[in-house]
Amino acid sequence: MATALHPVNDVVIDAQVFKRANGYKPWLYKGQFDGCRFLKKAYIPLVIFIFKLIKDYTNLNHPCPYVEAVIFKFTNAVCENHNKTWITVHKCRLRAISRNKTTFNLNLTLNYPVDHPVNVKGQLLQKANGYKPWLFSANIDACRFMKRAYNPVAILVFKLFKEYSNFNHSCPYVGPVIIQDFYLRVDKIPNAMPTGDYLLVLAFSFSKKPQITTKVYFAFVEDLL
Template sequence: MKRVLTIFLLLLLLEHYQSGAVIFKMTNAVCESYNKSWVEFNVCRLRAVSRNKVSFNVDAMLHHPVHNVFVKAQLMKRANGYKPWLYKVNFDGCQFIRRRNSALIRIVWELFKEFSTINHTCPYVGLQRVKDFYLRSEKLPTPIPTGDYLLLIDWVFNKKPQAATNVYFTFVEDL
């Protein structure tokens, strides 16, 4: 019995230290529509669930069917202002949903796919939602350096920039 109790306490301590070793959470979110006749953001906000967990909610209303989605994304790291850092990708959103052929985009997709209604092929129309999305470090294949980051996403529908989603997040690895 003593051995079982000791193992249980060790597992509990190990879980406590592993869960507190990484802080990976969003700190701000900004959604902007360039053309409200095409896209309107009804909701774009963060909600604190706990000290180290923040959920992200977005409701975007697409007023016209979108058959051609092009995404321009850039990851920036804060160092005397936000500077370009490592990743800048442009991809066809409709093609990615059909084939999932980009490893880098697939990492981001794996983070939020279960919280989103964007998991079908084009065309997109009506309410598109990301609900109660939160960042999980175990979904990252490798850790990133500790710091503050900004993910800039420009949404281009039918060859015209229609909206932007900017998500600020922090990653702290306590070794």
């Protein structure tokens, strides 16, 4: 295990494959490639093959820069449905991909159109003799946000999962709401967090009533040494 103490960019890797024949002799491949470019979009067939061999056992799972986090992953997910007539929850669970990578999957159906206003109360809590409020607590109108993003913290949270969801238009919403294979990436947050266990609570209300609450637990570890 190694820890990057400062953000890492511009990674040049010299790679060579040897075959044993009266000592080890160069065989098949010798070359140099850009590690950051490769993690953004894989190229060079042999390097792709080697990376696939180790991918499930490593935390090399996002483009550069790489910083000091050793673990940044989901640990639990709970969806509390307060109105089963309006909302049907088909799936709300985590899937372990590797030791340090867990994906969040949500699949629900809005049985009737949902329109302005949709109040979302978001709160981030940190574990310390139970989960205590930490960093932010905010209320936003989701319909207004989808029309034109506002609130810096809400924008940050939305950018984390936007590419894994079908949240791509303004209200009204009806039918499937999906988040698929969403995993946490260090490069999506502006600053490292203190090591700890966290809980992100998002409580959705519309028609003046609580409708659904999602509770997503995650861990951030800066250094295991």
